[in-house]
Amino acid sequence: MSIMEHNGAAMIAMAGADCVAIAADTRFGLRQQTVAVDFEKVFRMTDKTYVGFGGLATDVQTLRAALRFRLSTYELKEERVMKPKAFANLLSHVLYEKRFGPYFVEPIVAGLDDDGKPFLCGMDLIGAPVFCGDYVVSGTCTPNLNGMCEALWRPDMTPDELFEAISQCLLASVDRDALSGWGAIVHVITKDGVTSKRLKGRMD
Amino acid sequence: TGDSSYSYSLTTFSRSGKLLQIEYALTAVSEGKTALGIKAKNGVVLCTDKKLGSRLVDSAGVKKLEKLTENCGLVYAGVGPDYRVLVAKARKQAQQYALTYGEQKPVKGLVQDLAAVMQEYTQSGGVRPFGVSLLVAGYDDEGPHLYQVDPSGAYYGWKASAIGKNYKNARSFLEKRYSDDVELDDAIHTALLTMREGFEGEMNQHNIELAIIGDNDMLFKTLSPQELKDYLDEAN
Numbered sequence: 001m002s003i004m005e006h007n008g009a010a011m012i013a014m015a016g017a018d019c020v021a022i023a024a025d026t027r028f029g030l031r032q033q034t035v036a037v038d039f040e041k042v043f044r045m046t047d048k049t050y051v052g053f054g055g056l057a058t059d060v061q062t063l064r065a066a067l068r069f070r071l072s073t074y075e076l077k078e079e080r081v082m083k084p085k086a087f088a089n090l091l092s093h094v095l096y097e098k099r100f101g102p103y104f105v106e107p108i109v110a111g112l113d114d115d116g117k118p119f120l121c122g123m124d125l126i127g128a129p130v131f132c133g134d135y136v137v138s139g140t141c142t143p144n145l146n147g148m149c150e151a152l153w154r155p156d157m158t159p160d161e162l163f164e165a166i167s168q169c170l171l172a173s174v175d176r177d178a179l180s181g182w183g184a185i186v187h188v189i190t191k192d193g194v195t196s197k198r199l200k201g202r203m204d
Numbered sequence: 205t206g207d208s209s210y211s212y213s214l215t216t217f218s219r220s221g222k223l224l225q226i227e228y229a230l231t232a233v234s235e236g237k238t239a240l241g242i243k244a245k246n247g248v249v250l251c252t253d254k255k256l257g258s259r260l261v262d263s264a265g266v267k268k269l270e271k272l273t274e275n276c277g278l279v280y281a282g283v284g285p286d287y288r289v290l291v292a293k294a295r296k297q298a299q300q301y302a303l304t305y306g307e308q309k310p311v312k313g314l315v316q317d318l319a320a321v322m323q324e325y326t327q328s329g330g331v332r333p334f335g336v337s338l339l340v341a342g343y344d345d346e347g348p349h350l351y352q353v354d355p356s357g358a359y360y361g362w363k364a365s366a367i368g369k370n371y372k373n374a375r376s377f378l379e380k381r382y383s384d385d386v387e388l389d390d391a392i393h394t395a396l397l398t399m400r401e402g403f404e405g406e407m408n409q410h411n412i413e414l415a416i417i418g419d420n421d422m423l424f425k426t427l428s429p430q431e432l433k434d435y436l437d438e439a440n
Binding site for chain 1: 305306310312
């Protein structure tokens with residue numbers, strides 16, 4: 001079985017009007033066995049940039065630490081906060097450095113740039129980025145996620161509408177995937193701050 | 205740094221706490237042709253004396269003002285070949301940054317890179333300090349910048365500065381004339397006047413080099429002799 005499907009994950013990032021949301025399931029499993037239901041896969045990089053990693057859990061954790069290192073040294077040296085686009089480029093670079101022995105993750109980046117405009121980016125495991133204006137998905141049920149997002153996404157949603165849409169997309173998608181689900185978390189980022197909520201879904 | 209097989213630094217402290225190699229490097233700098241920079245509220249200007257040794261020299265091949273990135277350039281006073289090494293290193297580091305982050309390195313970062321290299325050569329085995337002071341001018345998200353970097357690796361942010369042969373007179377001239385709200389065109393004018401103060405012989409569009417970076421396009425560009433002539437005519 002594919003190494004990208006060993007642990008299981010489902011995540012979405014979506015753009016609204018001057019806001020973005022990023023959501024992921026919280027299952028940590030070893031093949032069919034669910035081991036934890038509170039496993040974080042979405043991480044804050046800066047107040048305005050969040051990243052989610054689906055794929056092999058050990059690489060999720062290692063990359064998170066590696067990126068935190070890069071960001072901290074950047075902020076100390078440059079005395080400024082990294083912009084979402086620069087972060088996406090950095091992540092792409094970090095992944096490609098391991099081109100012939102990659103991190104088994106497929107990240108999604110969600111942020112707000114200095115003008116408050118949404119920034120979304122999806123990437124493959126060797127850093128090839130795709131920049132989208134609507135939504136990006138990653139995980140073991142991407143056909144489900146893509147289908148749900150295509151159906152429920154519309155432009156210029158308010159933070160509340162965005163929360164509703166991304167949550168419904170995620171919950172419906174993971175229910176038809178054995179390897180993802182068992183809890184979910186949603187972060188909605190606006191210029192005024194971030195609200196994080198846990199979703200009540202099927203625990204199976 | 206350096207492919208030398210020396211494991212010890214040639215720059216060592218004297219009893220009085222001085223690093224004489226750096227002092228001597230600064231002497232070399234003050235023997236070099238004058239260069240100056242002025243930061244305006246909407247841009248920066250760099251200027252230097254390009255006087256050629258004889259009329260047989262082909263001035264087209266002589267270039268002292270160099271671009272580091274699209275929005276940052278520099279000039280030097282001192283040992284030209286040392287300058288070229290620094291320019292090459294800084295350009296490479298700037299491109300490395302752009303490759304990693306997908307955006308231009310901030311001017312201050314470029315200056316810190318240059319300064320770090322220059323400091324390295326005061327504390328590494330078998331090498332000597334660079335015999336140049338640099339004036340770095342740039343425009344980024346934080347606005348216009350003018351920095352000076354010395355052979356020791358010390359760097360200073362300036363509103364206006366001069367380095368090289370006539371630097372003391374040039375600096376006092378600038379001190380009298382500078383104001384915080386000066387516009388780029390006035391800064392060019394002031395730069396030319398300052399340059400002329402200590403100039404040996406007649407100053408014209410062929411024996412000086414001038415570059416500007418303005419907030420209209422944030423691009424570092426060297427003025428052509430024709431453009432220079434227009435400014436010089438105004439200054440007369």
